[in-house]
Amino acid sequence: MGSIFSGYKVIFLYGIALAAIMLLLRWLEFRFIIMDHSFEVYIGAIALIFTSLGIWFALKLTKPKTRTIIVEKEVYITPPVDGFVPDDSTLQRIGISKREWEVLELMAKGLSNQEIATQLYLSLNTIKTHSSNLFEKLDVKRRTQAIEKAKRLGILA
Numbered sequence: 001m002g003s004i005f006s007g008y009k010v011i012f013l014y015g016i017a018l019a020a021i022m023l024l025l026r027w028l029e030f031r032f033i034i035m036d037h038s039f040e041v042y043i044g045a046i047a048l049i050f051t052s053l054g055i056w057f058a059l060k061l062t063k064p065k066t067r068t069i070i071v072e073k074e075v076y077i078t079p080p081v082d083g084f085v086p087d088d089s090t091l092q093r094i095g096i097s098k099r100e101w102e103v104l105e106l107m108a109k110g111l112s113n114q115e116i117a118t119q120l121y122l123s124l125n126t127i128k129t130h131s132s133n134l135f136e137k138l139d140v141k142r143r144t145q146a147i148e149k150a151k152r153l154g155i156l157a
Contacts, residue, residue, distance in 0.1 A: 086155040103130040
């Protein structure tokens with residue numbers, strides 16, 4: 001085993017010497033860069049720190065603040081009645097016509113304006129006019145509000 005390495009001893013020594021010289025040169029080069037350009041290295045480190053802080057702070061500020069709000073609302077439930085007859089005195093007091101009541105009843109069944117127009121053999125514009133009149137008379141803005149208020153007043157089942 002000693003005879004194998006004895007021929008290559010000089011090559012190993014040269015290799016180790018070259019590696020040591022290479023490490024020394026790299027160390028000197030690194031030292032030269034750090035010493036000559038220390039100001040730039042410090043400025044770069046400070047810029048990196050402030051950039052990181054800026055990104056973190058921006059994420060904190062722009063993160064949406066979510067909050068859950070629970071709204072309790074009284075719901076009026078009336079049992080379904082077969083052959084329901086609306087309260088005529090309430091209809092007259094509010095000023096809802098028979099045709100407007102039919103439109104309201106079909107709205108409560110979940111039909112669209114086009115479906116209501118088809119079922120009542122009226123134009124779509126006429127249904128829209130009846131709907132807006134209903135909203136105005138019931139003092140509401142949406143179909144669901146109109147249906148809920150009509151049920152409360154006893155003009156829908």
